[in-house]
Amino acid sequence: xxxxxxxxxxxxxxxxxxxxxxxxxxxxxxxxxxxxxxxxxxxxxxxxxxxxxxxxxxxxxxxxxxxxxxxxxxxxxxxxxxxxxxxxxxxxxxxxxxxxxxxxxxxxxxxxxxxxxxxxxxxxxxxxxxxxxxxxxxxxxxxxxxxxxxxxxxxxxxxxxxxxxxxxxxxxxxxxxxxxxxxxxxxxxxxxxxxxxxxxxxxxxxxxxxxxxxxxxxxxxxxxxxxxxxxxxxxxxxxxxxxxxxxxxxx
Amino acid sequence: xxxxxxxxxxxxxxxxxxxxxxxxxxxxxxxxxxxxxxxxxxxxxxxxxxxxxxxxxxxxxxxxxxxxxxxxxxxxxxxxxxxxxxxxxxxxxxxxxxxxxxxxxxxxxxxxxxxxxxxxxxxxxxxxxxxxxxxxxxxxxxxxxxxxxxxxxxxxxxxxxxxxxxxxxxxxxxxxxxxxxxxxxxxxxxxxxxxxxxxxxxxxxxxxxxxxxxxxxxxxxxxxxxxxxxxxxxxxxxxxxxxxxxxxxxxxxxxxxxxxxxxxxxxxxxxxxxxxxxxxxxxxxxxxxxxxxxxxxxxxxxxxxxxxxxxxxxxxxxxxxxxxxxxxxxxxxxxxxxxxxxxxxxxxxxxxxxxxxxxxxxxxxxxxxxxxxxxxxxxxxxxxxxxxx
Numbered sequence: 001x002x003x004x005x006x007x008x009x010x011x012x013x014x015x016x017x018x019x020x021x022x023x024x025x026x027x028x029x030x031x032x033x034x035x036x037x038x039x040x041x042x043x044x045x046x047x048x049x050x051x052x053x054x055x056x057x058x059x060x061x062x063x064x065x066x067x068x069x070x071x072x073x074x075x076x077x078x079x080x081x082x083x084x085x086x087x088x089x090x091x092x093x094x095x096x097x098x099x100x101x102x103x104x105x106x107x108x109x110x111x112x113x114x115x116x117x118x119x120x121x122x123x124x125x126x127x128x129x130x131x132x133x134x135x136x137x138x139x140x141x142x143x144x145x146x147x148x149x150x151x152x153x154x155x156x157x158x159x160x161x162x163x164x165x166x167x168x169x170x171x172x173x174x175x176x177x178x179x180x181x182x183x184x185x186x187x188x189x190x191x192x193x194x195x196x197x198x199x200x201x202x203x204x205x206x207x208x209x210x211x212x213x214x215x216x217x218x219x220x221x222x223x224x225x226x227x228x229x230x231x232x233x234x235x236x237x238x239x240x241x242x243x244x245x246x247x248x249x250x251x
Numbered sequence: 252x253x254x255x256x257x258x259x260x261x262x263x264x265x266x267x268x269x270x271x272x273x274x275x276x277x278x279x280x281x282x283x284x285x286x287x288x289x290x291x292x293x294x295x296x297x298x299x300x301x302x303x304x305x306x307x308x309x310x311x312x313x314x315x316x317x318x319x320x321x322x323x324x325x326x327x328x329x330x331x332x333x334x335x336x337x338x339x340x341x342x343x344x345x346x347x348x349x350x351x352x353x354x355x356x357x358x359x360x361x362x363x364x365x366x367x368x369x370x371x372x373x374x375x376x377x378x379x380x381x382x383x384x385x386x387x388x389x390x391x392x393x394x395x396x397x398x399x400x401x402x403x404x405x406x407x408x409x410x411x412x413x414x415x416x417x418x419x420x421x422x423x424x425x426x427x428x429x430x431x432x433x434x435x436x437x438x439x440x441x442x443x444x445x446x447x448x449x450x451x452x453x454x455x456x457x458x459x460x461x462x463x464x465x466x467x468x469x470x471x472x473x474x475x476x477x478x479x480x481x482x483x484x485x486x487x488x489x490x491x492x493x494x495x496x497x498x499x500x501x502x503x504x505x506x507x508x509x510x511x512x513x514x515x516x517x518x519x520x521x522x523x524x525x526x527x528x529x530x531x532x533x534x535x536x537x538x539x540x541x542x543x544x545x546x547x548x549x550x551x552x553x554x555x556x557x558x559x560x561x562x563x564x565x566x567x568x569x570x571x572x573x574x575x576x577x578x579x580x581x582x583x584x585x586x587x588x589x590x591x592x593x594x595x596x597x598x599x600x601x602x603x604x605x606x607x608x609x610x611x612x613x614x615x616x617x618x619x620x621x622x623x624x625x626x627x628x629x630x631x632x633x634x635x636x637x638x639x640x
Binding site: 056057058078079081082086088090091092093094095096097101105106108109110111150153154 | 464
């Protein structure tokens with residue numbers, strides 16, 4: 001379970017007189033529970049990536065806190081990270097290592113021994129349908145192959161919580177469907193708590209149990225897809241989303 | 252857990268660096284092969300000069316005009332060869348390899364009149380080999396002049412010693428090993444550069460390269476402590492630098508066989524013992540330089556940017572050892588406190604066969620430790636703060 005409570009964060013862009021203050025997060029609150037897929041839906045620049053980076057302990061918030069299974073990310077980042085698998089928008093692999101070596105390396109960094117990590121790499125490869133890739137160097141992998149390897153790397157320690165930042169970016173239809181299927185299986189078979197951010201409507205409609213609409217660093221609305229459609233009062237989900245996320249523009 | 256993380260990072264980075272075959276090959280060629288090659292070339296040059304020195308031949312234009320001189324040269328067991336036509340041009344282009352002695356037409360008559368005939372030694376500063384022969388010809392002519400003067404004085408009943416106010420004798424205090432070290436000065440420089448170039452690519456790839464690839468952020472989202480990541484990376488970079496340096500040291504062992512000249516190979520003493528002493532001296536420097544390169548590259552967004560920043564380090568390391576060359580006072584106490592300069596000086600001592608007391612080793616060790624620790628602390632701090640793009 002991931003609980004985000006009143007996150008605030010501002011960035012200063014530029015220096016001196018030309019400096020511009022951007023309020024990326026302005027009291028963001030939501031809760032993602034186990035066995036459900038929670039989608040963070042919002043336009044570009046709404047603060048989704050910032051929130052997920054704070055959750056992963058990469059940057060410190062100005063206020064508020066994130067806890068993972070009750071562990072506070074701010075005060076015990078390493079314990080929190082051990083309970084979390086994060087696929088951020090930088091998914092660089094080591095081109096001179098094989099997919100298996102990339103995955104096993106992260107296993108070692110999570111404190112697993114070589115045999116354990118290797119067994120886990122094989123299991124993940126089976127789940128993600130990437131066995132033929134396992135012993136190839138990642139140099140020259142396609143976007144979909146890269147994403148699978150990066151996801152396997154993020155899940156090597158079998159974390160109960162999974163955080164994905166725009167995971168379908170740059171993927172074709174087949175890869176996107178395969179990823180969706182994987183996430184459903186992780187939810188249903190292992191009861192994982194899954195949070196993912198996106199700005200793509202269909203993704204949310206097809207996959208999410210709970211949707212959190214983020215706008216200007218705040219939660220504009222939250223609920224199931226059906227509830228939000230009613231709440232927004234639009235003809236379809238997209239219309240409702242626009243009304244919820246951009247109240248001024250819709251009027 | 253933390254120790255295991257250090258080991259995991261170290262093993263991965265080492266494997267990654269050693270798989271970069273193309274870069275490694277380039278480094279091996281430039282850092283390891285060049286030293287012995289230069290050594291062999293210098294050896295060939297010196298061997299050539301020596302051969303000419305032993306030959307006792309002199310090129311003379313117009314020897315038929317000077318029977319007295321020819322007689323003297325023959326008594327000194329020198330072989331006189333006529334200078335080839337167009338010798339001036341050959342000298343200018345550096346082709347002749349020996350100076351030419353030109354005898355004037357009125358040599359014998361001037362000598363008989365008691366006037367000094369003008370003998371010309373024609374050489375060119377651009378012909379290095381001819382320059383070496385100039386001294387020998389001058390000494391030969393001095394001998395001729397002295398003999399003639401002694402004869403004239405004797406005819407007038409004066410003791411030849413009246414002309415010799417002082418007698419000059421040279422005595423070179425440097426023993427064979429120390430003289431050999433002059434020539435071997437090149438070796439420490441090549442070995443220093445090998446450490447640097449060995450560590451350079453690995454250091455940039457593991458910092459700026461990691462950021463550019465987008466693999467730094469995921470790495471920092473593992474529970475491995477950041478200092479453990481920094482330590483593992485540093486150890487791997489230092490190991491690669493040290494490996495290349497070791498290969499460079501060992502490459503001078505067969506390099507010695509390439510020395511054509513016998514005197515040279517007798518003077519240039521570089522055996523297994525020296526190679527090992529070099530390796531021990533270079534170990535702390537490899538650590539410090541690796542840490543410094545990591546620190547220089549850690550803030551850079553791309554490999555290219557990091558390369559530009561690292562140029563400063565490369566330049567410093569190549570210029571520092573020259574301080575001893577330009578400094579007229581020779582080696583100073585403070586030299587031992589400056590990384591790279593200290594190692595270069597200490598390696599010079601190893602080549603001279605001088606002892607290395609602990610008191611001289613400790614300053615360089617302390618300086619390297621301090622520099623390395625500061626640089627690594629900086630890298631860890633930057634990683635902790637600005638992990639995100």
